[in-house]
Amino acid sequence: MIDIHTHIIPYVDDGADDWATALALLQQGEKDGIKAAVATPHILSEIDYRLEPEIIKNFKELKVRAEDAGIKMKLYLGCEIYVQPDMTLEHTLSTLNQTGKYFLTEFPMNAIPRFVAEKFFELIIADKVPIVAHPERNIGFMSKPMIAYEFVQRGALMQVNAPSLLGKHGEKARQLAFTLIEHNLVHFLGSDCHRPSHRSMGLREAYKVIVDNWGTETAKNICFENARKMLNGESIEIPEPIPIEEMEKPSIWKRVRTFVNGR
Numbered sequence: 001m002i003d004i005h006t007h008i009i010p011y012v013d014d015g016a017d018d019w020a021t022a023l024a025l026l027q028q029g030e031k032d033g034i035k036a037a038v039a040t041p042h043i044l045s046e047i048d049y050r051l052e053p054e055i056i057k058n059f060k061e062l063k064v065r066a067e068d069a070g071i072k073m074k075l076y077l078g079c080e081i082y083v084q085p086d087m088t089l090e091h092t093l094s095t096l097n098q099t100g101k102y103f104l105t106e107f108p109m110n111a112i113p114r115f116v117a118e119k120f121f122e123l124i125i126a127d128k129v130p131i132v133a134h135p136e137r138n139i140g141f142m143s144k145p146m147i148a149y150e151f152v153q154r155g156a157l158m159q160v161n162a163p164s165l166l167g168k169h170g171e172k173a174r175q176l177a178f179t180l181i182e183h184n185l186v187h188f189l190g191s192d193c194h195r196p197s198h199r200s201m202g203l204r205e206a207y208k209v210i211v212d213n214w215g216t217e218t219a220k221n222i223c224f225e226n227a228r229k230m231l232n233g234e235s236i237e238i239p240e241p242i243p244i245e246e247m248e249k250p251s252i253w254k255r256v257r258t259f260v261n262g263r
């Protein structure tokens with residue numbers, strides 16, 4: 001399995017606090033069966049790229065320390081970009097494994113900003129592929145899941161968090177993660193790990209959930225095959241996305257009738 005969303009580099013974001021925590025996370029992930037992981041520290045705005053030299057330095061040191069500790073997991077570098085109207089992908093970290101193609105981006109939790117559709121369009125026609133981080137945790141997608149279908153139709157990909165499939169981010173996030181997979185709208189899995197005790201590194205349990213509900217081939221694509229292609233900068237063939245029918249809300253008259261009839 002390949003974990004494409006982790007906060008394992010110490011001293012650069014709200015992830016691993018120190019080297020010991022970072023190594024503990026990696027050991028946890030390795031025990032879980034993760035063979036490769038992408039370090040994706042938060043980049044909240046263009047100004048945050050000033051941290052780039054430190055992130056690269058600490059990433060290199062993490063690789064050395066992991067090797068010294070006998071950890072076999074392969075480590076790659078990228079970042080998680082907080083979506084912004086002026087975001088560019090011109091920095092070393094911007095695309096995952098520096099292939100110039102795929103980038104991981106998160107939205108504010110409470111909405112999908114209006115500028116995103118246009119921004120994505122601009123990037124997609126320049127052959128950049130957005131991977132939306134944990135859409136199942138976003139209130140905008142929760143209230144209008146059909147928007148996820150529209151994003152994928154237009155060329156974006158989606159990554160769900162492993163803990164969401166296990167209900168660890170709440171029932172609504174779990175339900176939406178299931179709905180998205182059901183409609184062929186999920187392409188990657190990530191742990192979004194921060195520290196071993198809370199928000200740990202692991203994909204295996206979620207992998208099993210996917211196998212049990214949608215079969216081994218879907219699980220392999222989501223947990224390994226697509227990530228392998230992404231790291232190589234290769235294109236990814238995805239299954240045809242299925243539109244999400246939204247539950248129709250009863251009209252005001254229907255509700256009045258129900259009230260009057262006592263049903």
Ligand SMILES: [Fe+2]
Nearest residue numbers: 005007080192
């Ligand atoms: Fe994250």
